[in-house]
Amino acid sequence: APTPSESETIADLKERIAELEFQLAVARKQLANGSGDSAPVTSPAPTAPAVPPPAIENIVAQLPHHPTVQYPTRTVSEIKMVVVHHTGVSPTITAREIAEFRVQKNNWAGIGFHFLVLPDGTIQQTNELTTVSRHAGDQNRESVGVSFAGNFNTGSPTAQQIAQGGHLIAWLLRTLNLSIGAMVGHKAIASTPCPGTQWDSGSRWQNSLRQAVNRWLSGSAQPTVPATDTTPVQPPPSSAKTIFHYLLLGSATDQSLATNYIAKFQPTVGTDAGQAQQARYVTIVGSTVSAATEQKLRAAGCNVERVAGNSPLAIRALLDNMARTGRRFLTFQGV
Structure with a gap:
């Protein structure tokens, strides 16, 4: 009979095999129907229009970080995909609260994702692009995590989240020289319900998000001022x-x-x-x-x-x- 340590190893292997089987099943289904998340493609059309950067609030330095544990770093050229998440909790839970939990309870170096899109469309940067944070398992090193605030097992992101999140992801794809195929839901690369059951069933908000991203990539979208910004600053020429x-x-x-x-x-x-x-x-x-x-x-x-x-x-x-x-x-x- 196996020893306790051997039993634990066997259990870990079975769990990993189950995870790989799930990922393989998803990949086969995608290949069969030609829809949904697909493998990253890194060759946009050479004449593709530029995507201007959206308004981003960089709060990296303001968030809690572990005093001794640090995330590894990378060059931006290593990034091959953008992974979409939801926070899975009330949208009133802030990036600071999420970071505190990860640091204090999970002993992580800091918050997991790189960007957080709030219900009013505000975009917060929570990790630098060069940071290999924890959000996508084995794909951490080659991916950027974009999380939408809220639990989308029952509801969907707001219109502002879809619009501004689409702008952000389109800008990332263009900046990183990736195509729309490089945007994937978390569940496409791991055994997880994230970014919620409504991502690919019910309201299927992945479709709305892809349309928003494609509008920017095709050059048909125009920047919008968030609803909360009623007195935008006019920069000098x-x-x-x-x-x-x-x-x-x-x-x-x-x-x-x-x-x-x-x-x-x-x-x-x-x-x-x-x-x-x-x-x-x-x-x-x-x-x-x-x-x-x-x-x-x-x-x-x-x-x-x-x-x-x-x-x-x-x-x-x-x-x-x-x-x-x-x-x-x-x-x-x-x-």
């Missing part, structure tokens, strides 16, 4: 900016992380957020610069992106890769 590109550092010592990047692109470099407001494009290095400062830059009409990672080494590696590939920005195309 780009001609009013006296600096083309400002590299905003949290401290002077951060400059060593961007040596190759600076040599390649020759941006204005400094730690002065006031001076950065005079730039058409601002690249924030790391997580030291506050979200409030980032918001002020956007309000001043700057095009802002943040290059961050779980460690200085990860930030340097990402900036070096951008310099090596001639990619000044991760999110702004044609610049």
